[in-house]
Amino acid sequence: MRDRHPALIDHIRAAHPYGPTQLAALDRLQDEAVGAPMQPLDAAPDSAAWAAWGANYFGKPWSQAPFLWAESYFYRRLLDAVDFFTQGPWYWIDLFAHLKTAELRDPTLEPELAALEHILDLPPQKRTEVLLLASLWGNRADLGFRIGVEAAVGNHQDAAGLIADDTAPVLSLLHTGPQPIAVIADNAGRELLADLILIDHLLDQHGGTTIELHVKPAPYYVSDATTADVTACLRRLADTPGASAAIAGHLRAAMQDGRLALRTHWFYCAPFSFHRAPADLTQMWEPAALVLLKGDLNYRRLVGDCGWAPTAPFQEAAGYYPAPVVALRTLKSEVVVGIDAKTVQDLEDHDPAWRTNGSRGTVQFLARRM
Numbered sequence: 001m002r003d004r005h006p007a008l009i010d011h012i013r014a015a016h017p018y019g020p021t022q023l024a025a026l027d028r029l030q031d032e033a034v035g036a037p038m039q040p041l042d043a044a045p046d047s048a049a050w051a052a053w054g055a056n057y058f059g060k061p062w063s064q065a066p067f068l069w070a071e072s073y074f075y076r077r078l079l080d081a082v083d084f085f086t087q088g089p090w091y092w093i094d095l096f097a098h099l100k101t102a103e104l105r106d107p108t109l110e111p112e113l114a115a116l117e118h119i120l121d122l123p124p125q126k127r128t129e130v131l132l133l134a135s136l137w138g139n140r141a142d143l144g145f146r147i148g149v150e151a152a153v154g155n156h157q158d159a160a161g162l163i164a165d166d167t168a169p170v171l172s173l174l175h176t177g178p179q180p181i182a183v184i185a186d187n188a189g190r191e192l193l194a195d196l197i198l199i200d201h202l203l204d205q206h207g208g209t210t211i212e213l214h215v216k217p218a219p220y221y222v223s224d225a226t227t228a229d230v231t232a233c234l235r236r237l238a239d240t241p242g243a244s245a246a247i248a249g250h251l252r253a254a255m256q257d258g259r260l261a262l263r264t265h266w267f268y269c270a271p272f273s274f275h276r277a278p279a280d281l282t283q284m285w286e287p288a289a290l291v292l293l294k295g296d297l298n299y300r301r302l303v304g305d306c307g308w309a310p311t312a313p314f315q316e317a318a319g320y321y322p323a324p325v326v327a328l329r330t331l332k333s334e335v336v337v338g339i340d341a342k343t344v345q346d347l348e349d350h351d352p353a354w355r356t357n358g359s360r361g362t363v364q365f366l367a368r369r370m
């Protein structure tokens with residue numbers, strides 16, 4: 001937070017032609033980010049909620065609030081500073097849109113999308129595995145993580161990078177037949193493209209499958225996906241002729257006939273773990289035969305952002321979750337469970353930053369509670 005948040009504010013200032021009001025608000029947030037006491041939200045529809053959630057933290061340094069709480073509040077304050085929820089010229093202008101757009105315009109994407117033809121030649125079960133792992137490693141393409149840090153994302157996009165691997169039970173569940181699935185998305189851009197390609201395959205594999213794709217209700221953690229980002233990704237897929245464009249067409253058709261539905265909930269931008277999810281959100285998760293939970297932040301919210309021993313069982317940390325769940329995550333923050341002791345020791349010996357450098361991934365699965 002000390003390094004990344006000031007760098008992000010500088011970046012946002014430089015990227016947009018804001019006027020004195022927004023610049024002054026960004027300056028105030030910058031002062032807080034480097035040590036001034038945390039201030040409450042200005043008048044906004046959700047300021048009463050934040051006033052209650054933050055009663056113990058306002059007036060104190062940001063470092064005294066829990067990390068998950070403080071990061072979440074920082075992104076809410078950024079929206080406030082740039083008048084995102086204020087009627088006027090900056091209303092609902094995504095301050096991170098230029099970063100997400102740049103990722104979709106990256107010329108290296110074109111050959112990757114063109115290569116989809118080869119994936120479609122694979123036998124269906126192998127294709128599920130390849131696309132599931134593509135969705136996992138897509139989580140490395142995270143813009144917030146890159147800003148202000150030198151992420152040592154290296155050569156671990158292989159079996160060695162996967163330090164907990166429940167792929168087998170997930171694949172067998174996905175191959176049982178049509179079922180309701182939920183995907184809780186993380187980042188827009190490359191990661192969301194990979195998620196959408198997986199979704200298309202799952203819909204195609206068993207007619208009768210339905211999928212709900214959960215996105216954030218507003219810009220968050222720089223690159224988190226919103227409805228606008230789903231639209232942008234569908235357009236990007238459609239721009240590459242062949243398999244990619246065909247997938248875009250299938251997904252649009254699935255949205256039109258209701259097999260694929262977008263969902264969101266205010267709680268996805270709230271500063272808490274999923275233990276505190278309200279009933280109307282847990283009711284969205286419960287019917288799923290499998291919830292695919294993407295990314296580092298969702299993982300922290302699943303297991304609780306606390307000091308678990310890395311060897312603590314995944315079941316112990318996530319057993320409360322109300323549906324079968326697979327967490328597909330690359331490690332960008334300290335919290336992790338379900339890693340065997342020998343692997344932990346090896347990682348500590350050979351790559352002490354393994355929990356935060358984004359180079360390791362986990363596929364962790366929990367079946368439905370009995």
Ligand SMILES: O=P(O)(O)OC[C@H]1O[C@](O)(CO)[C@@H](O)[C@@H]1O
Binds near residue numbers: 187333
């Ligand atoms: O996009 P992801 O995978 O959820 O990663 C978000 C993560 O990035 C960070 O903001 C920085 O590493 C973490 O605090 C957060 O959990």
